[in-house]
Amino acid sequence: MGEAKSVPVIQVEALEKRYGEIHAVKGVTFEIKKGEIVGFLGPNGAGKSTCLKAITCYLAPTSGAIKIAGMDVQESPREVRRKFGYLPENAPLYHDMIAYDYLRFVGELRGLSGKDLEQRIAHVASKVAIAQVLGQTVGTLSKGYRQRVCLAQALIHDPEILILDEPTVGLDPNQVVEIRSLIKELGKDRTVILSTHILHEVLATCDRIIIIHKGLIVADGTPRELLERFTSNPPVLLRIALPEGDGSEIMAKLQAQEWVERALSRPAGIAGEFEVEVQGREGGDHRTRLVELVGREGWSLLEIRREMLDLEGLFRKLTQE
Protein backbone atom coordinates (compact mmCIF):
# COMPACT_ATOMS: atom_id res chain seq x y z
CA MET A 1 0.00 0.00 0.00
CA GLY A 2 2.80 2.40 0.99
CA GLU A 3 3.94 2.97 -2.55
CA ALA A 4 0.55 2.82 -4.20
CA LYS A 5 -0.75 5.46 -1.81
CA SER A 6 1.47 8.11 -3.31
CA VAL A 7 -0.01 7.82 -6.82
CA PRO A 8 -2.40 10.70 -7.49
CA VAL A 9 -5.71 9.33 -8.75
CA ILE A 10 -7.24 12.76 -9.19
CA GLN A 11 -5.21 15.70 -10.43
CA VAL A 12 -6.90 19.07 -10.76
CA GLU A 13 -4.87 21.90 -12.17
CA ALA A 14 -5.86 25.55 -12.31
CA LEU A 15 -9.52 24.64 -12.64
CA GLU A 16 -11.67 27.61 -13.50
CA LYS A 17 -15.37 27.76 -14.23
CA ARG A 18 -17.53 30.69 -15.21
CA TYR A 19 -21.27 30.57 -15.62
CA GLY A 20 -21.77 33.67 -17.72
CA GLU A 21 -20.99 36.54 -15.37
CA ILE A 22 -20.55 34.35 -12.32
CA HIS A 23 -17.02 33.24 -11.62
CA ALA A 24 -17.81 30.12 -9.60
CA VAL A 25 -14.35 28.53 -9.44
CA LYS A 26 -11.31 30.75 -9.78
CA GLY A 27 -8.33 28.51 -10.23
CA VAL A 28 -8.25 25.46 -8.02
CA THR A 29 -5.31 23.06 -7.93
CA PHE A 30 -5.02 19.90 -5.88
CA GLU A 31 -4.14 16.23 -6.04
CA ILE A 32 -5.80 13.32 -4.37
CA LYS A 33 -3.80 10.19 -3.70
CA LYS A 34 -5.01 6.67 -3.87
CA GLY A 35 -6.90 5.60 -0.77
CA GLU A 36 -7.44 9.08 0.65
CA ILE A 37 -10.79 10.21 2.00
CA VAL A 38 -10.91 13.89 1.19
CA GLY A 39 -13.53 16.33 2.39
CA PHE A 40 -14.36 19.33 0.29
CA LEU A 41 -15.51 21.82 2.84
CA GLY A 42 -16.98 25.21 2.22
CA PRO A 43 -20.02 27.37 2.79
CA ASN A 44 -22.95 27.06 0.41
CA GLY A 45 -22.10 28.50 -2.98
CA ALA A 46 -18.34 28.23 -2.46
CA GLY A 47 -17.86 26.24 -5.67
CA LYS A 48 -17.70 22.72 -4.24
CA SER A 49 -20.41 21.24 -6.45
CA THR A 50 -19.01 22.95 -9.50
CA CYS A 51 -15.62 21.34 -8.85
CA LEU A 52 -17.27 17.94 -8.50
CA LYS A 53 -19.33 18.46 -11.65
CA ALA A 54 -16.13 19.22 -13.55
CA ILE A 55 -14.34 16.19 -12.10
CA THR A 56 -17.22 13.92 -13.08
CA CYS A 57 -17.11 15.50 -16.57
CA TYR A 58 -20.69 16.63 -16.33
CA LEU A 59 -19.54 20.17 -17.05
CA ALA A 60 -16.48 21.32 -18.93
CA PRO A 61 -14.22 23.72 -17.07
CA THR A 62 -13.69 27.16 -18.57
CA SER A 63 -9.98 26.50 -18.22
CA GLY A 64 -7.66 24.14 -16.43
CA ALA A 65 -7.07 20.41 -16.62
CA ILE A 66 -8.45 17.46 -14.72
CA LYS A 67 -6.93 14.00 -14.82
CA ILE A 68 -8.40 10.89 -13.28
CA ALA A 69 -6.11 7.86 -13.07
CA GLY A 70 -3.82 9.69 -15.46
CA MET A 71 -6.51 10.20 -18.12
CA ASP A 72 -7.71 13.62 -19.15
CA VAL A 73 -11.38 14.07 -18.32
CA GLN A 74 -12.15 16.01 -21.49
CA GLU A 75 -10.25 13.71 -23.82
CA SER A 76 -11.54 10.36 -22.61
CA PRO A 77 -14.77 11.03 -20.72
CA ARG A 78 -16.10 7.52 -21.17
CA GLU A 79 -13.02 5.75 -19.75
CA VAL A 80 -12.83 8.25 -16.91
CA ARG A 81 -16.47 7.70 -15.98
CA ARG A 82 -15.84 3.99 -15.53
CA LYS A 83 -13.35 4.81 -12.79
CA PHE A 84 -15.74 6.52 -10.41
CA GLY A 85 -19.14 6.20 -8.83
CA TYR A 86 -21.03 9.43 -8.26
CA LEU A 87 -23.69 10.42 -5.75
CA PRO A 88 -25.04 13.81 -6.85
CA GLU A 89 -26.60 16.24 -4.41
CA ASN A 90 -30.04 15.19 -3.12
CA ALA A 91 -29.71 11.66 -4.50
CA PRO A 92 -31.73 12.13 -7.68
CA LEU A 93 -33.56 8.90 -8.59
CA TYR A 94 -36.46 7.87 -10.78
CA HIS A 95 -39.25 7.83 -8.24
CA ASP A 96 -41.58 5.57 -10.17
CA MET A 97 -38.96 2.84 -10.54
CA ILE A 98 -38.49 -0.16 -8.29
CA ALA A 99 -35.17 0.03 -6.45
CA TYR A 100 -33.98 -3.29 -7.85
CA ASP A 101 -34.87 -2.32 -11.42
CA TYR A 102 -33.06 0.97 -10.96
CA LEU A 103 -29.85 -0.72 -9.82
CA ARG A 104 -30.20 -3.11 -12.75
CA PHE A 105 -30.56 -0.21 -15.15
CA VAL A 106 -27.45 1.56 -13.85
CA GLY A 107 -25.55 -1.74 -13.72
CA GLU A 108 -26.38 -2.44 -17.34
CA LEU A 109 -25.25 1.01 -18.40
CA ARG A 110 -22.08 0.30 -16.42
CA GLY A 111 -21.53 -2.70 -18.67
CA LEU A 112 -22.59 -5.44 -16.26
CA SER A 113 -24.98 -8.19 -17.22
CA GLY A 114 -26.37 -11.60 -16.30
CA LYS A 115 -25.13 -13.34 -13.17
CA ASP A 116 -22.40 -10.77 -12.60
CA LEU A 117 -24.95 -8.00 -12.39
CA GLU A 118 -27.22 -9.94 -10.06
CA GLN A 119 -24.31 -10.69 -7.75
CA ARG A 120 -23.19 -7.09 -7.73
CA ILE A 121 -26.71 -5.88 -6.92
CA ALA A 122 -26.95 -8.37 -4.05
CA HIS A 123 -23.49 -7.36 -2.85
CA VAL A 124 -24.00 -3.59 -2.84
CA ALA A 125 -27.52 -3.97 -1.44
CA SER A 126 -26.16 -5.79 1.58
CA LYS A 127 -23.23 -3.38 1.87
CA VAL A 128 -25.47 -0.32 2.12
CA ALA A 129 -28.23 -2.25 3.91
CA ILE A 130 -31.07 -1.87 1.44
CA ALA A 131 -31.69 -5.56 0.75
CA GLN A 132 -35.08 -5.42 2.47
CA VAL A 133 -36.38 -2.52 0.34
CA LEU A 134 -35.12 -3.64 -3.08
CA GLY A 135 -38.64 -4.58 -4.13
CA GLN A 136 -40.11 -1.19 -3.28
CA THR A 137 -40.78 1.76 -5.54
CA VAL A 138 -38.10 4.39 -4.96
CA GLY A 139 -40.70 7.12 -4.38
CA THR A 140 -42.09 5.28 -1.35
CA LEU A 141 -38.71 5.05 0.39
CA SER A 142 -37.57 7.35 3.18
CA LYS A 143 -34.92 9.92 2.38
CA GLY A 144 -32.29 7.85 4.17
CA TYR A 145 -33.08 4.80 2.08
CA ARG A 146 -33.08 6.82 -1.11
CA GLN A 147 -29.65 8.10 -0.22
CA ARG A 148 -28.53 4.51 0.23
CA VAL A 149 -30.06 3.39 -3.05
CA CYS A 150 -28.20 6.19 -4.76
CA LEU A 151 -25.03 5.17 -2.97
CA ALA A 152 -25.60 1.56 -4.08
CA GLN A 153 -25.86 2.85 -7.63
CA ALA A 154 -22.50 4.59 -7.25
CA LEU A 155 -20.92 1.34 -6.03
CA ILE A 156 -22.47 -1.08 -8.49
CA HIS A 157 -19.33 -1.39 -10.65
CA ASP A 158 -16.94 -1.45 -7.65
CA PRO A 159 -15.25 1.83 -8.61
CA GLU A 160 -11.82 2.88 -7.33
CA ILE A 161 -13.11 6.38 -6.74
CA LEU A 162 -16.28 7.47 -5.00
CA ILE A 163 -17.49 11.04 -5.46
CA LEU A 164 -20.19 12.18 -3.05
CA ASP A 165 -21.87 15.58 -3.23
CA GLU A 166 -23.39 16.55 0.13
CA PRO A 167 -24.10 12.94 1.08
CA THR A 168 -25.97 13.65 4.33
CA VAL A 169 -28.02 16.71 3.45
CA GLY A 170 -31.63 16.42 4.56
CA LEU A 171 -31.16 13.28 6.64
CA ASP A 172 -32.16 12.95 10.28
CA PRO A 173 -29.38 12.68 12.89
CA ASN A 174 -29.49 8.88 13.08
CA GLN A 175 -29.37 8.52 9.31
CA VAL A 176 -26.49 11.00 9.20
CA VAL A 177 -24.47 8.88 11.62
CA GLU A 178 -25.25 5.74 9.64
CA ILE A 179 -24.28 7.24 6.29
CA ARG A 180 -21.06 8.65 7.72
CA SER A 181 -19.95 5.33 9.13
CA LEU A 182 -20.87 3.75 5.82
CA ILE A 183 -18.68 6.26 3.97
CA LYS A 184 -15.80 5.57 6.36
CA GLU A 185 -16.25 1.86 5.77
CA LEU A 186 -16.34 2.31 2.01
CA GLY A 187 -13.24 4.48 2.17
CA LYS A 188 -11.17 1.63 3.51
CA ASP A 189 -10.47 0.23 0.07
CA ARG A 190 -11.11 3.13 -2.25
CA THR A 191 -10.51 6.81 -2.77
CA VAL A 192 -13.38 8.99 -1.60
CA ILE A 193 -14.00 12.64 -2.28
CA LEU A 194 -17.00 14.20 -0.61
CA SER A 195 -18.31 17.73 -0.41
CA THR A 196 -20.08 19.20 2.57
CA HIS A 197 -20.71 22.45 4.33
CA ILE A 198 -20.72 20.70 7.71
CA LEU A 199 -17.40 20.60 9.50
CA HIS A 200 -18.33 17.67 11.72
CA GLU A 201 -18.93 15.60 8.66
CA VAL A 202 -15.36 16.06 7.51
CA LEU A 203 -13.94 15.37 10.96
CA ALA A 204 -16.06 12.25 11.29
CA THR A 205 -15.12 10.79 7.93
CA CYS A 206 -12.11 12.35 6.25
CA ASP A 207 -8.32 12.08 6.45
CA ARG A 208 -7.85 15.35 4.67
CA ILE A 209 -9.73 18.61 4.35
CA ILE A 210 -9.77 21.00 1.44
CA ILE A 211 -11.51 24.20 2.46
CA ILE A 212 -12.87 26.13 -0.47
CA HIS A 213 -14.25 29.63 -0.28
CA LYS A 214 -15.45 31.91 -3.06
CA GLY A 215 -14.02 29.60 -5.70
CA LEU A 216 -10.54 29.36 -4.17
CA ILE A 217 -8.83 26.84 -1.93
CA VAL A 218 -8.07 28.56 1.36
CA ALA A 219 -6.70 25.55 3.22
CA ASP A 220 -5.62 22.00 2.43
CA GLY A 221 -4.30 19.37 4.83
CA THR A 222 -5.15 16.93 7.60
CA PRO A 223 -7.24 18.40 10.43
CA ARG A 224 -4.12 18.42 12.64
CA GLU A 225 -1.96 20.12 10.01
CA LEU A 226 -4.54 22.80 9.45
CA LEU A 227 -4.82 23.55 13.13
CA GLU A 228 -1.09 23.74 13.55
CA ARG A 229 -0.61 25.89 10.52
CA PHE A 230 -3.31 28.34 11.38
CA THR A 231 -2.87 28.47 15.12
CA SER A 232 0.82 28.58 15.95
CA ASN A 233 1.68 29.60 19.50
CA PRO A 234 -1.69 28.89 21.07
CA PRO A 235 -2.36 30.13 24.61
CA VAL A 236 -2.07 27.70 27.52
CA LEU A 237 -4.81 27.31 30.06
CA LEU A 238 -3.94 26.67 33.71
CA ARG A 239 -6.30 25.66 36.47
CA ILE A 240 -4.95 25.89 39.96
CA ALA A 241 -6.55 25.01 43.30
CA LEU A 242 -7.00 28.22 45.31
CA PRO A 243 -8.97 27.70 48.52
CA GLU A 244 -8.75 31.39 49.43
CA GLY A 245 -7.61 34.68 47.92
CA ASP A 246 -8.28 36.25 44.53
CA GLY A 247 -5.25 34.82 42.74
CA SER A 248 -3.56 38.18 42.27
CA GLU A 249 -0.35 36.65 43.64
CA ILE A 250 -0.43 34.00 40.91
CA MET A 251 -1.12 36.61 38.27
CA ALA A 252 1.80 38.72 39.43
CA LYS A 253 4.20 35.77 39.34
CA LEU A 254 3.07 34.78 35.86
CA GLN A 255 3.35 38.29 34.49
CA ALA A 256 6.83 38.56 35.91
CA GLN A 257 8.16 35.75 33.67
CA GLU A 258 10.00 37.19 30.67
CA TRP A 259 8.59 34.45 28.34
CA VAL A 260 4.99 35.34 29.21
CA GLU A 261 3.48 37.93 26.97
CA ARG A 262 0.30 38.26 28.99
CA ALA A 263 -1.79 36.37 31.51
CA LEU A 264 -5.53 36.75 31.82
CA SER A 265 -7.62 35.40 34.63
CA ARG A 266 -10.81 33.69 33.56
CA PRO A 267 -13.88 32.80 35.59
CA ALA A 268 -13.23 29.30 36.91
CA GLY A 269 -16.88 28.54 37.61
CA ILE A 270 -16.06 26.43 40.65
CA ALA A 271 -15.33 27.82 44.12
CA GLY A 272 -11.74 27.22 45.22
CA GLU A 273 -10.37 26.99 41.73
CA PHE A 274 -8.55 29.62 39.74
CA GLU A 275 -8.19 29.69 36.00
CA VAL A 276 -5.74 31.69 33.96
CA GLU A 277 -4.94 31.91 30.25
CA VAL A 278 -1.27 32.37 29.54
CA GLN A 279 -0.15 33.71 26.21
CA GLY A 280 3.55 32.99 25.71
CA ARG A 281 5.93 34.95 23.50
CA GLU A 282 6.59 33.57 20.02
CA GLY A 283 8.59 30.40 19.77
CA GLY A 284 8.21 27.09 21.49
CA ASP A 285 5.77 25.32 23.65
CA HIS A 286 5.49 26.95 27.08
CA ARG A 287 3.78 24.11 28.88
CA THR A 288 6.95 22.63 30.43
CA ARG A 289 8.04 26.07 31.70
CA LEU A 290 4.66 26.57 33.24
CA VAL A 291 4.74 23.20 34.96
CA GLU A 292 8.20 23.97 36.34
CA LEU A 293 6.97 27.35 37.57
CA VAL A 294 3.96 25.76 39.22
CA GLY A 295 6.28 23.29 40.95
CA ARG A 296 8.66 26.00 42.19
CA GLU A 297 5.84 28.07 43.60
CA GLY A 298 4.14 25.06 45.19
CA TRP A 299 0.77 25.72 43.53
CA SER A 300 -1.46 22.69 43.25
CA LEU A 301 -2.11 22.21 39.55
CA LEU A 302 -5.51 20.83 38.58
CA GLU A 303 -5.32 21.12 34.83
CA ILE A 304 -3.10 22.36 32.04
CA ARG A 305 -3.93 22.38 28.34
CA ARG A 306 -3.20 24.22 25.13
CA GLU A 307 -6.08 26.31 23.89
CA MET A 308 -6.19 25.24 20.27
CA LEU A 309 -8.47 27.21 18.05
CA ASP A 310 -10.94 24.53 17.16
CA LEU A 311 -11.68 23.71 13.53
CA GLU A 312 -15.06 25.31 13.80
CA GLY A 313 -13.33 28.56 14.65
CA LEU A 314 -10.78 28.03 11.91
CA PHE A 315 -13.46 27.28 9.36
CA ARG A 316 -15.30 30.46 10.30
CA LYS A 317 -12.10 32.47 10.22
CA LEU A 318 -11.19 31.19 6.75
CA THR A 319 -14.57 31.50 5.15
CA GLN A 320 -15.91 34.67 6.63
CA GLU A 321 -15.11 37.60 4.43
Place this chain on the structure above:
Amino acid sequence: MRNVWIMGKRELAAYFSSAVAYVAITVFLVVVGVKFFIIDGFFKTGEASLRSFFELVPLFFVFYLPAITMRSIAEEKRQGTFELLATLPISDSEIVLGKYLGAVGFLAVTLAVTLVYPLGLALLGDPDWGAILGGYIGLLFLGAALLAAGIMASTWTQSQIVSYILGTLIGAIFFFTERLVRLFWETARDAVAYVSFDSHYSNFVRGVLDTRDILFFVAITALFLVVATFSLNSRRWK
Protein backbone atom coordinates in the same frame (compact mmCIF):
# COMPACT_ATOMS: atom_id res chain seq x y z
CA MET B 1 -25.86 0.66 -29.40
CA ARG B 2 -26.25 -1.48 -26.27
CA ASN B 3 -26.69 1.67 -24.18
CA VAL B 4 -29.41 2.94 -26.51
CA TRP B 5 -31.25 -0.32 -26.10
CA ILE B 6 -30.92 -0.23 -22.28
CA MET B 7 -32.17 3.36 -22.19
CA GLY B 8 -35.04 2.60 -24.57
CA LYS B 9 -36.16 -0.36 -22.50
CA ARG B 10 -36.23 1.74 -19.34
CA GLU B 11 -38.10 4.55 -21.05
CA LEU B 12 -40.77 2.25 -22.40
CA ALA B 13 -41.14 0.57 -19.02
CA ALA B 14 -41.39 4.01 -17.39
CA TYR B 15 -44.29 4.94 -19.69
CA PHE B 16 -46.20 1.88 -18.62
CA SER B 17 -45.24 1.97 -14.95
CA SER B 18 -47.73 4.77 -14.32
CA ALA B 19 -51.38 5.10 -15.24
CA VAL B 20 -50.54 7.90 -17.67
CA ALA B 21 -49.75 5.56 -20.55
CA TYR B 22 -53.00 3.65 -20.22
CA VAL B 23 -55.02 6.84 -19.91
CA ALA B 24 -53.25 8.34 -22.92
CA ILE B 25 -53.86 5.30 -25.09
CA THR B 26 -57.49 5.07 -23.97
CA VAL B 27 -58.10 8.75 -24.68
CA PHE B 28 -56.52 8.30 -28.07
CA LEU B 29 -58.72 5.32 -28.91
CA VAL B 30 -61.89 6.99 -27.66
CA VAL B 31 -61.35 10.30 -29.42
CA VAL B 32 -60.36 8.70 -32.68
CA GLY B 33 -63.16 6.14 -32.34
CA VAL B 34 -65.83 8.75 -31.67
CA LYS B 35 -64.76 10.90 -34.58
CA PHE B 36 -64.37 7.97 -36.92
CA PHE B 37 -67.48 5.99 -36.10
CA ILE B 38 -69.94 8.58 -34.90
CA ILE B 39 -69.07 12.01 -36.28
CA ASP B 40 -67.88 10.80 -39.67
CA GLY B 41 -70.61 8.16 -39.71
CA PHE B 42 -68.54 5.17 -40.69
CA PHE B 43 -71.60 2.92 -40.67
CA LYS B 44 -73.65 5.31 -42.79
CA THR B 45 -71.18 5.64 -45.62
CA GLY B 46 -71.18 1.90 -46.09
CA GLU B 47 -67.59 1.95 -47.27
CA ALA B 48 -64.98 -0.50 -45.91
CA SER B 49 -62.26 2.15 -45.79
CA LEU B 50 -60.10 3.74 -43.13
CA ARG B 51 -59.57 6.91 -45.13
CA SER B 52 -61.10 9.24 -42.57
CA PHE B 53 -59.14 7.44 -39.84
CA PHE B 54 -55.89 8.16 -41.64
CA GLU B 55 -56.93 11.79 -42.12
CA LEU B 56 -57.82 12.24 -38.51
CA VAL B 57 -54.98 10.53 -36.67
CA PRO B 58 -52.18 12.84 -37.94
CA LEU B 59 -54.07 15.87 -36.63
CA PHE B 60 -54.48 14.16 -33.33
CA PHE B 61 -50.79 13.17 -33.30
CA VAL B 62 -49.70 16.81 -33.50
CA PHE B 63 -51.25 17.39 -30.08
CA TYR B 64 -50.89 13.91 -28.62
CA LEU B 65 -47.29 12.94 -29.28
CA PRO B 66 -45.65 16.01 -27.65
CA ALA B 67 -47.47 14.94 -24.48
CA ILE B 68 -45.63 11.62 -24.69
CA THR B 69 -42.21 13.24 -25.02
CA MET B 70 -42.67 16.35 -22.88
CA ARG B 71 -41.30 14.67 -19.76
CA SER B 72 -38.53 12.73 -21.34
CA ILE B 73 -35.54 15.03 -20.82
CA ALA B 74 -37.13 18.13 -19.28
CA GLU B 75 -38.19 16.18 -16.20
CA GLU B 76 -34.78 14.53 -15.84
CA LYS B 77 -33.19 17.95 -15.81
CA ARG B 78 -35.68 19.27 -13.28
CA GLN B 79 -35.30 16.29 -10.93
CA GLY B 80 -31.52 16.24 -11.26
CA THR B 81 -31.54 12.65 -12.51
CA PHE B 82 -30.01 13.91 -15.73
CA GLU B 83 -26.78 14.72 -13.93
CA LEU B 84 -26.50 11.17 -12.68
CA LEU B 85 -27.40 9.72 -16.07
CA ALA B 86 -24.92 11.95 -17.87
CA THR B 87 -22.06 10.90 -15.58
CA LEU B 88 -22.57 7.23 -16.38
CA PRO B 89 -20.50 5.91 -19.29
CA ILE B 90 -23.11 6.87 -21.87
CA SER B 91 -22.85 9.61 -24.47
CA ASP B 92 -25.38 12.39 -24.96
CA SER B 93 -26.34 11.00 -28.36
CA GLU B 94 -27.02 7.61 -26.78
CA ILE B 95 -29.23 9.29 -24.18
CA VAL B 96 -31.19 11.09 -26.90
CA LEU B 97 -31.49 7.97 -29.06
CA GLY B 98 -32.53 5.84 -26.08
CA LYS B 99 -35.20 8.33 -25.04
CA TYR B 100 -36.34 8.46 -28.63
CA LEU B 101 -36.43 4.70 -28.97
CA GLY B 102 -38.65 4.44 -25.88
CA ALA B 103 -41.04 7.06 -27.29
CA VAL B 104 -41.19 5.30 -30.66
CA GLY B 105 -41.92 2.08 -28.77
CA PHE B 106 -44.83 3.81 -27.10
CA LEU B 107 -46.06 5.05 -30.48
CA ALA B 108 -45.82 1.51 -31.85
CA VAL B 109 -47.93 0.22 -28.97
CA THR B 110 -50.52 2.96 -29.54
CA LEU B 111 -50.70 2.15 -33.26
CA ALA B 112 -50.86 -1.57 -32.55
CA VAL B 113 -53.92 -1.01 -30.39
CA THR B 114 -55.69 0.78 -33.26
CA LEU B 115 -55.27 -2.33 -35.40
CA VAL B 116 -58.70 -3.29 -34.01
CA TYR B 117 -60.17 -0.86 -36.55
CA PRO B 118 -58.85 -2.49 -39.74
CA LEU B 119 -59.42 -5.94 -38.26
CA GLY B 120 -63.03 -5.01 -37.52
CA LEU B 121 -63.25 -3.64 -41.02
CA ALA B 122 -62.15 -6.96 -42.44
CA LEU B 123 -65.14 -8.58 -40.77
CA LEU B 124 -67.55 -6.14 -42.39
CA GLY B 125 -66.16 -5.98 -45.87
CA ASP B 126 -63.13 -6.23 -48.07
CA PRO B 127 -60.81 -3.31 -47.29
CA ASP B 128 -57.95 -2.10 -49.45
CA TRP B 129 -55.04 -3.65 -47.53
CA GLY B 130 -52.44 -1.81 -49.57
CA ALA B 131 -53.82 1.56 -48.53
CA ILE B 132 -54.12 0.45 -44.92
CA LEU B 133 -50.55 -0.83 -44.78
CA GLY B 134 -49.34 2.36 -46.47
CA GLY B 135 -51.35 4.43 -44.00
CA TYR B 136 -49.83 2.69 -41.02
CA ILE B 137 -46.30 3.05 -42.37
CA GLY B 138 -47.05 6.72 -42.99
CA LEU B 139 -48.35 7.15 -39.43
CA LEU B 140 -45.22 5.51 -38.08
CA PHE B 141 -42.92 7.82 -40.04
CA LEU B 142 -44.98 10.91 -39.29
CA GLY B 143 -45.27 10.01 -35.62
CA ALA B 144 -41.56 9.27 -35.40
CA ALA B 145 -40.76 12.74 -36.78
CA LEU B 146 -43.18 14.41 -34.36
CA LEU B 147 -41.67 12.48 -31.45
CA ALA B 148 -38.19 13.60 -32.49
CA ALA B 149 -39.44 17.20 -32.46
CA GLY B 150 -40.88 16.58 -29.00
CA ILE B 151 -37.61 15.12 -27.69
CA MET B 152 -35.76 18.10 -29.11
CA ALA B 153 -38.14 20.51 -27.37
CA SER B 154 -37.71 18.52 -24.17
CA THR B 155 -33.96 19.20 -24.17
CA TRP B 156 -34.54 22.95 -24.23
CA THR B 157 -36.29 23.38 -20.90
CA GLN B 158 -36.86 21.96 -17.45
CA SER B 159 -40.59 22.54 -17.68
CA GLN B 160 -42.89 19.87 -19.06
CA ILE B 161 -45.44 22.49 -20.05
CA VAL B 162 -42.96 24.56 -22.03
CA SER B 163 -41.65 21.36 -23.56
CA TYR B 164 -45.18 20.36 -24.61
CA ILE B 165 -45.99 23.76 -26.08
CA LEU B 166 -42.74 23.97 -28.06
CA GLY B 167 -43.11 20.40 -29.28
CA THR B 168 -46.65 21.02 -30.43
CA LEU B 169 -45.69 24.28 -32.06
CA ILE B 170 -42.91 22.72 -34.10
CA GLY B 171 -45.13 19.82 -35.11
CA ALA B 172 -47.93 22.21 -36.04
CA ILE B 173 -45.64 24.38 -38.14
CA PHE B 174 -44.47 21.41 -40.18
CA PHE B 175 -47.97 20.01 -40.37
CA PHE B 176 -50.24 22.97 -41.04
CA THR B 177 -48.04 25.41 -42.94
CA GLU B 178 -48.90 24.00 -46.31
CA ARG B 179 -52.63 24.35 -45.71
CA LEU B 180 -52.18 27.94 -44.54
CA VAL B 181 -49.87 28.96 -47.34
CA ARG B 182 -52.19 27.35 -49.87
CA LEU B 183 -54.88 29.79 -48.80
CA PHE B 184 -52.83 32.92 -49.33
CA TRP B 185 -50.04 32.30 -51.73
CA GLU B 186 -50.66 29.71 -54.38
CA THR B 187 -47.21 29.99 -56.03
CA ALA B 188 -45.24 29.17 -52.87
CA ARG B 189 -47.26 26.05 -52.37
CA ASP B 190 -44.88 23.62 -54.00
CA ALA B 191 -41.89 24.87 -52.08
CA VAL B 192 -43.74 24.64 -48.79
CA ALA B 193 -45.18 21.27 -49.68
CA TYR B 194 -41.66 19.99 -49.95
CA VAL B 195 -41.04 20.43 -46.22
CA SER B 196 -44.60 19.77 -45.12
CA PHE B 197 -45.37 16.64 -43.13
CA ASP B 198 -48.86 16.57 -44.54
CA SER B 199 -47.97 16.34 -48.21
CA HIS B 200 -45.38 13.62 -47.69
CA TYR B 201 -47.72 11.70 -45.43
CA SER B 202 -50.63 11.81 -47.86
CA ASN B 203 -48.61 9.80 -50.38
CA PHE B 204 -48.40 6.94 -47.91
CA VAL B 205 -52.15 7.00 -47.36
CA ARG B 206 -52.71 6.68 -51.09
CA GLY B 207 -50.70 3.48 -50.83
CA VAL B 208 -47.67 4.96 -52.57
CA LEU B 209 -44.37 4.14 -50.91
CA ASP B 210 -41.96 6.67 -52.38
CA THR B 211 -38.33 6.73 -51.22
CA ARG B 212 -38.46 10.53 -51.35
CA ASP B 213 -41.15 10.59 -48.69
CA ILE B 214 -39.32 8.06 -46.55
CA LEU B 215 -36.06 9.98 -46.93
CA PHE B 216 -37.79 13.20 -46.01
CA PHE B 217 -39.08 11.82 -42.73
CA VAL B 218 -35.80 10.08 -41.94
CA ALA B 219 -33.86 13.28 -42.62
CA ILE B 220 -36.09 15.58 -40.59
CA THR B 221 -36.15 13.08 -37.71
CA ALA B 222 -32.36 12.86 -37.78
CA LEU B 223 -32.11 16.64 -37.84
CA PHE B 224 -34.30 17.00 -34.74
CA LEU B 225 -32.32 14.36 -32.89
CA VAL B 226 -28.99 15.92 -33.81
CA VAL B 227 -30.21 19.30 -32.54
CA ALA B 228 -31.39 17.57 -29.35
CA THR B 229 -27.94 16.04 -28.85
CA PHE B 230 -26.25 19.40 -29.39
CA SER B 231 -28.63 20.98 -26.96
CA LEU B 232 -27.72 18.43 -24.25
CA ASN B 233 -24.06 18.86 -25.08
CA SER B 234 -24.25 22.62 -24.70
CA ARG B 235 -23.75 22.31 -20.93
CA ARG B 236 -20.15 21.35 -21.72
CA TRP B 237 -19.54 24.44 -23.79
CA LYS B 238 -16.96 26.64 -22.17
